[in-house]
Amino acid sequence: MDDGRMPLRVVIVDDEPLARSNLAVLLARDPAVMLVGQCGSAEEAIAAIPVLKPDLLFLDIEMPECDGFELLDRLAGAPDFAIVFVTAHNQFALRAFEVGALDYLLKPFDDQRFERVLARVKERLGTADGARRFIIKNGSTLDVVKFADIDWIEASDYYSTLHVGGRMHMLRRSLSNLELLLSGQGFCRVHRSTIVNLDRIRALEIREDGEYEIVLRSAQRLRISRRYRKPILERLESASAERCNSSGGV
16 A cells, blocks of 8 residues: 555455455455455464464354364464355354454345445444554454554464553464564564563663563563664664654754
């Protein structure tokens, strides 16, 4: 997108080639959407989704060998993407919403119906402001967490815990993956198990043992390991210089 906003990453999962093609044509009309993958089976989707990391999945329900609900069950942990089920049978609607689907497209559907669904999904996900965000399944609801709202992140085995104000969100991504994703978004790794939002740092303190600690605005203290001390200090000095220049200081 030429306005600097991040497009909505979409994957289509449907065993019918014509159905995938029709959805792809409709999605191509929206510049706020990027179709990053098409899968013709559940097995293909299970392999591709962790790599493609979609924000939104258009998912057929009735597929050979493994249906859409089974596909979600076989993905490890709660999905961190939104779901729109696409099916020719309306008897699955209740179950679709029970597993957290944002909407339900009943085949055959016309262009207007599709456009209404896509507009509603984009509104629910809050993509109009162009901010980057995580979509996290929480029971039967989806939590939308903007990158800028995160205070800090800690490693939790194969998951990561996002600390946002007084709330915590479990995300099925490793800390190394998040470090790469957030490197240009104002975040910095300060420990092998910790990433911090630079805008949330209130102070740096040196302990009696010579180790450095970050003090966040929330009063949370986070240790800086020696490996990451120089990078975080350089990032903070750079951010301070940029703020000074933008405010007209010397």
